[in-house]
Amino acid sequence: MSHDELPMTVPAEGLPARVRIHEVGARDGLQNEKTAVPTEVKAEFIRRLADAGLTTIEATSFVHPKWVPQLADAEELFPMVSGLGGVRLPVLVPNRRGLDRALALGAREVAVFASATETFARANLNRTLDESLSVFEPVVRQAKEAGAHVRGYVSMCFGDPWEGAVPLDQVVRVCRALHDMGCDELSLGDTIGVATPGHVRALLTGLNAAGVPTDVIGVHFHDTYGQALANTHAALLHGVSTVDASAGGLGGCPYAKSATGNLATEDLVWMLRGLGIDTGVDLGRLVATSTWMAGHLGRPSPSRTVRALSHEDTEEH
Amino acid sequence: MSHDELPMTVPAEGLPARVRIHEVGARDGLQNEKTAVPTEVKAEFIRRLADAGLTTIEATSFVHPKWVPQLADAEELFPMVSGLGGVRLPVLVPNRRGLDRALALGAREVAVFASATETFARANLNRTLDESLSVFEPVVRQAKEAGAHVRGYVSMCFGDPWEGAVPLDQVVRVCRALHDMGCDELSLGDTIGVATPGHVRALLTGLNAAGVPTDVIGVHFHDTYGQALANTHAALLHGVSTVDASAGGLGGCPYAKSATGNLATEDLVWMLRGLGIDTGVDLGRLVATSTWMAGHLGRPSPSRTVRALSHEDTEEH
Numbered sequence: 326m327s328h329d330e331l332p333m334t335v336p337a338e339g340l341p342a343r344v345r346i347h348e349v350g351a352r353d354g355l356q357n358e359k360t361a362v363p364t365e366v367k368a369e370f371i372r373r374l375a376d377a378g379l380t381t382i383e384a385t386s387f388v389h390p391k392w393v394p395q396l397a398d399a400e401e402l403f404p405m406v407s408g409l410g411g412v413r414l415p416v417l418v419p420n421r422r423g424l425d426r427a428l429a430l431g432a433r434e435v436a437v438f439a440s441a442t443e444t445f446a447r448a449n450l451n452r453t454l455d456e457s458l459s460v461f462e463p464v465v466r467q468a469k470e471a472g473a474h475v476r477g478y479v480s481m482c483f484g485d486p487w488e489g490a491v492p493l494d495q496v497v498r499v500c501r502a503l504h505d506m507g508c509d510e511l512s513l514g515d516t517i518g519v520a521t522p523g524h525v526r527a528l529l530t531g532l533n534a535a536g537v538p539t540d541v542i543g544v545h546f547h548d549t550y551g552q553a554l555a556n557t558h559a560a561l562l563h564g565v566s567t568v569d570a571s572a573g574g575l576g577g578c579p580y581a582k583s584a585t586g587n588l589a590t591e592d593l594v595w596m597l598r599g600l601g602i603d604t605g606v607d608l609g610r611l612v613a614t615s616t617w618m619a620g621h622l623g624r625p626s627p628s629r630t631v632r633a634l635s636h637e638d639t640e641e642h
Numbered sequence: 643m644s645h646d647e648l649p650m651t652v653p654a655e656g657l658p659a660r661v662r663i664h665e666v667g668a669r670d671g672l673q674n675e676k677t678a679v680p681t682e683v684k685a686e687f688i689r690r691l692a693d694a695g696l697t698t699i700e701a702t703s704f705v706h707p708k709w710v711p712q713l714a715d716a717e718e719l720f721p722m723v724s725g726l727g728g729v730r731l732p733v734l735v736p737n738r739r740g741l742d743r744a745l746a747l748g749a750r751e752v753a754v755f756a757s758a759t760e761t762f763a764r765a766n767l768n769r770t771l772d773e774s775l776s777v778f779e780p781v782v783r784q785a786k787e788a789g790a791h792v793r794g795y796v797s798m799c800f801g802d803p804w805e806g807a808v809p810l811d812q813v814v815r816v817c818r819a820l821h822d823m824g825c826d827e828l829s830l831g832d833t834i835g836v837a838t839p840g841h842v843r844a845l846l847t848g849l850n851a852a853g854v855p856t857d858v859i860g861v862h863f864h865d866t867y868g869q870a871l872a873n874t875h876a877a878l879l880h881g882v883s884t885v886d887a888s889a890g891g892l893g894g895c896p897y898a899k900s901a902t903g904n905l906a907t908e909d910l911v912w913m914l915r916g917l918g919i920d921t922g923v924d925l926g927r928l929v930a931t932s933t934w935m936a937g938h939l940g941r942p943s944p945s946r947t948v949r950a951l952s953h954e955d956t957e958e959h
Binding site for chain 2: 330331332333335336337338340483484489490491518519520521522523524526527548549550551552554555557558559562589592595596598599600601628629630633
């Protein structure tokens with residue numbers, strides 16, 4: 326098959342001219358891995374992602390090693406990649422201690438991780454929803470005072486494994502609180518992958534009505550039920566231009582074992598290429614990177630595009 | 643996880659009120675299987691699909707057994723299921739001989755299988771594009787005279803493994819020819835799974851401009867690059883209300899070995915359920931059917947929804 330001319334580029338109306346991919350494979354992807362990944366391999370992964378043209382690469386998390394042992398090497402890893410030119414390297418910070426550690430290493434972008442539901446706030450943060458927001462407030466303020474860009478993750482926006490349905494106005498309230506406290510950017514997380522396109526549009530409309538503009542909103546879909554790219558398409562049609570994705574579809578949710586990973590960056594790049602929306606990503610290099618990482622993790626990538634294109638390399642047609 | 647209230651139902655504007663799923667698993671899904679599936683298992687598969695609420699189930703193909711040995715039992719199979727009440731059971735007919743065999747068994751719906759490209763017409767039908775159309779013309783006429791409903795498949799609408807890009811006007815010409823010769827319905831096939839949403843919208847717009855109305859158009863996407871559901875969403879936004887899908891994502895393309903299967907019916911049903919578009923399908927029964935069939939084929943379903951929901955049954959949260 327001729328890769329160079331497929332997919333055909335046929336732009337569609339009403340879509341953003343540019344999309345920024347927020348690559349989360351190195352953090353959200355690796356944080357749930359059972360396989361211990363050496364720090365040097367993580368650094369090489371990030372360097373290869375940058376080399377493939379990704380410009381925002383979430384690098385690691387300054388969470389307490391007890392909670393996420395997979396990312397306990399944040400202090401070693403970050404300096405190994407922080408010199409990469411032209412690449413934004415946000416890091417997750419759960420609290421002021423984590424923020425202090427990240428800022429001390431020169432991090433310029435940080436992210437806090439909030440929940441749209443009480444149950445997930447208790448399970449993941451051991452706090453009520455409002456307590457968790459009050460913990461983030463000084464973290465966001467201090468980060469802004471230090472001149473850092475702040476992203477606010479909102480998990481469980483479209484459903485919760487314990488609560489089931491999550492009311493839209495509750496999600497809007499949490500997003501609005503994070504926006505009001507100064508987050509430069511929000512990421513709407515469908516942590517268990519249950520969202521569908523109408524739900525996505527409704528939440529975006531609700532956020533706009535509450536004073537949260539589309540240009541601060543990113544979307545973060547998981548592909549548990551195969552909906553991630555359709556939901557992304559719905560978000561693009563609403564004007565969203567920041568999309569989270571994970572190289573090779575790495576990642577999952579520790580509270581939903583059957584979850585497949587995040588939206589695969591390769592599947593997203595295929596769609597955006599077809600839509601004529603430039604991302605600067607070299608798909609061949611990205612597929613090679615995900616295939617290389619899959620080798621370290623000992624299992625094939627769940628990304629359809631990675632599977633198709635890595636098969637192509639070894640097949641005759 | 644509470645299945646009953648997820649996905650949340652949040653309708654979106656501009657979508658069709660009803661969608662008819664054209665289930666192709668028993669024909670398009672099984673025709674490429676290396677595993678020999680006993681006729682009784684095929685019949686049971688079709689009965690189970692009907693029991694899960696599917697109302698259009700493509701049953702088999704009256705092609706010469708030499709070409710598709712997997713479906714060589716069409717003559718035995720069709721009478722085993724033709725009594726199913728309230729279910730449409732289209733069958734594929736490659737030529738007049740196949741049509742005669744199907745009509746003799748009482749088939750009320752038939753489908754011809756055309757190509758949008760010269761190369762695929764030669765590979766699959768051993769004819770030029772125009773020759774293949776001239777072969778279908780008497781088949782369609784005879785089927786209409788016999789009172790049968792006729793579907794025209796058009797394969798390679800969005801790309802071809804040998805030719806690469808396929809010009810839109812060439813696809814429109816083939817579709818228009820099939821429409822003009824009397825096909826009641828067309829199915830736009832993305833046989834190698836390369837389409838993206840803008841391309842889908844552009845082809846539908848081109849067809850409308852050429853006098854082919856949306857209500858005779860169905861879409862048939864493969865998930866090779868993970869695009870099938872996003873493309874389906876784009877087609878629904880254009881007003882398309884007939885969507886081909888395959889239970890469990892069964893199927894592939896013999897000319898593109900790395901291809902995963904068709905759009906999985908379960909992933910489609912999840913999205914439509916979230917959008918509040920009723921299909922009459924019982925998702926739990928459908929997942930059970932696909933899991934049962936996967937057992938016969940000896941490998942897990944590639945459908946994300948099947949994997950997630952069949953895991954859920956055996957996990958504690």
